[in-house]
Amino acid sequence: MSSPALVVATETEPTAEDAPAGAAALRELLRKPRFVLSGVVILVIVAMAAFPRLFTSADPTACNLRYSKIGPSAAHWFGYDIQGCDYFANVIYGARPSVLVSVSVSLVGFVVACTLGMLAGYFPGFVDGLVSRTADVLFALPGIVAMIVILQAFSARSVWTIAFVIVLLGWPAGMRLMRSTVLSVRSREYVLAARVLGATAPHILRKHIFPNSVAPLLSLTTLSVGVAVGTEAALTFLGIGLQPPTISWGLQIAIAASYRDDIHLFVFPALFLTLTVMSFMMMGDTVRDALDPKLRK
Template sequence: MSETQAIFESEALELGARTLSNRELLRALLRKPQFVLCTVLVLTFFLMAAVPRIFTATDPRFCELGKSQQGRAPGHPFGFDVQGCDYFANVIYGARPSVLVSVVASIGGFLIAAVLGLLAGYFPGFVDNLISRTADVLFSLPGLVALIVVLNSVPNRSIWIIVGVILLTSWPLGMRLMRSTVFSVRNREFVLAARSVGVPPLRILRKHVFPNAMAPLLATTTLGVGGLVGLEAILTFLGVGLQPPSISWGSQFGVAASYRDAPHLFIWPALFISTMTISFMIIGDSIRDALDPKLMR
């Protein structure tokens, strides 16, 4: 009984140390000007996606064909699109699909990869073989081609269908990373001590293994959010993403490709996509550097 109590007390101490470590991590991140700036930009994009009316009161679907492809004008800083709709309003409202797909797919991918990686790394044998072989099958498929084929077979493509297909094809990489990290954690002293006194496996995974193995997956997932923004735009540009009347940066790219005499149709969505992608990448780099034990010394 005393050994079990000692293990539970050590768990409490480790949890307190982990909380302190998280505070130190936050302080280290806030000391990086590029992290703060990119976080503000990302939060602005989130707010833009959640409440677009804060940024524009113009209806993005109110159009005047007489103003088709015209440049900037008073009250219309981005000009007009092909149908004469205010392009600033269209770009603002186009943030919602891109942000929603990238964030939901990233969070969902992190959770799936974390759970499957924990199970595969902690339970060698049948569980590991089942998960790893399934991942190998998905790894053998060319990613973008698989996405195009699957989405092209779906008649009505919504945001949630696109997110589901991305999750279906993207989790193996994160699972492999989590699995390899769990292998290095599962034989550490605190895990062996908890296992020796009969602590349930799920408690060990939740209290000991996951907090000590999640850092590489978290950094990789943060870096990948920006790539998902571009992926949504690519899929919509290729005609297998969101469908009209949905407004997104990818659909604006598709229209801009056919009207090269109106460069503003390309410049503005490209600028927003690039800014959001680079911001997420810098945030991911900052988190990865802060979580690197060598850099924390």
């Protein structure tokens, strides 16, 4: 009859040969041009959101109707908007809502999906049923329509309101992925050995389940950052997201839709929005390839 010590010896926890971790994963990512390129673009966008004065000294709220809709020039690279405001400054300052929404959605969504996924996967029965059925209900709702209905209940819609709604309807996908991984890990020998040795559930979840289950969710979260940026812009474009006097790319594109002859009003915010979404998607795709042993070459 084997002892718990022998059980632990027969199968230890996964090593770096199974899935790269820490410095090894970072070194692998830094060797990929897609990761470096997307990382540089994201750093620039984040710097624009945090320190817009590094990129422009113009005040985005200093407007003169005499310059309304004037096109780009050497002095004003992006021209002026319909109110005669410097459009370059407006596009620079428009990065802040997108970055705030994406960062808050990714961080809060990761914590919620990770916590509920671990609980559902490790505690079958009532806990699993409650979390999974709640996720099924949210999955049944049409995403963008449900967001519009919920946002209609708020008289004032801010960055945090939009982030809350996106997380509220978006956590089930990450939860299901985390739950499926936990269901696989909880039956491993090292987890069973920890139970035999008297380890408590919180200890097992923290020391064994979480480290060996989090990689797929981390990859999905990185990919979903770009989705959050696009969702915020789409909601704002539809008139149900951010509202003036907030400056955002979604609002700029929505206004530009009514002035089709002034193409610069649409091109510049759309270009920055597209670069931001593509960069986050490229980085998420690269992180997924690096963390998933099946995709590593």
